[in-house]
Amino acid sequence: DIQMTQSPSSLSAFVGDRVTITCRASQGISNNLAWFQQKPGKAPKSLIYAASSLQSGVPSKFSGSGSGTDFTLTISSLQPEDFATYYCQQYNNYPYTFGQGTKLEIK
Amino acid sequence: QVQLVQSGAEVKKPGASVKVSCKASGYTFTGYYMHWVRQAPGQGLEWMGWINPNSGGTNYAQKFQGRVTMTRDTSISTAYMELSRLRSDDTAVYHCARLSSSSGWSWGQGTLVTVSS
Numbered sequence: 763d764i765q766m767t768q769s770p771s772s773l774s775a776f777v778g779d780r781v782t783i784t785c786r787a788s789q790g791i792s793n794n795l796a797w798f799q800q801k802p803g804k805a806p807k808s809l810i811y812a813a814s815s816l817q818s819g820v821p822s823k824f825s826g827s828g829s830g831t832d833f834t835l836t837i838s839s840l841q842p843e844d845f846a847t848y849y850c851q852q853y854n855n856y857p858y859t860f861g862q863g864t865k866l867e868i869k
Numbered sequence: 870q871v872q873l874v875q876s877g878a879e880v881k882k883p884g885a886s887v888k889v890s891c892k893a894s895g896y897t898f899t900g901y902y903m904h905w906v907r908q909a910p911g912q913g914l915e916w917m918g919w920i921n922p923n924s925g926g927t928n929y930a931q932k933f934q935g936r937v938t939m940t941r942d943t944s945i946s947t948a949y950m951e952l953s954r955l956r957s958d959d960t961a962v963y964h965c966a967r968l969s970s971s972s973g974w975s976w977g978q979g980t981l982v983t984v985s986s
Contacts, residue, residue: 805964808976849913851916861913
């Protein structure tokens with residue numbers, strides 16, 4: 763199975779900050795990577811697919827990049843509603859696998 | 870717009886089976902695989918497998934082989950995930966989800982399955 767490793771596991775930031783979360787795959791996955799946001803008790807919300815394509819309706823403050831094994835999610839101008847847990851997922855090989863999550867907390 | 874609406878919460882005893890439904894609307898049901906993902910309390914996300922609604926073909930994660938069955942009813946645009954021989958560690962929220970190469974992932978709202986004696 764492909765292992766997806768996110769860093770950091772947790773992150774504290776101020777409103778207005780720009781943050782970057784990294785996701786590394788244990789082997790190449792082309793650009794078959796998605797990013798999700800999840801708030802407690804809610805379903806995951808899709809943000810990014812194909813590593814850098816913005817899901818419809820998602821604000822452009824979210825951006826993704828990378829290919830192969832190394833990927834990043836950048837969130838600019840953090841707002842209170844952005845504090846949540848973020849997951850990456852590879853969908854290049856079965857079984858599809860997720861990162862362990864990055865909890866973004868307000869400082 | 871794509872909508873995936875799942876059935877309600879379930880409480881089951883160990884050893885029993887549960888069947889969760891996922892009704893699709895807003896797109897051609899047979900045109901996209903339906904995936905199932907679960908999340909145990911306080912844990913991460915785990916992919917379980919998919920069903921091809923057009924052919925009925927399936928692909929299950931090895932972990933669930935022999936215990937999971939994914940089916941569909943194209944007449945009502947509904948996919949089903951049945952998990953048998955339930956254990957306490959199957960307590961989780963189960964989601965259906967659709968992947969499109971041109972529009973990414975769409976998720977159902979989730980169904981909480983609680984396994985308790």
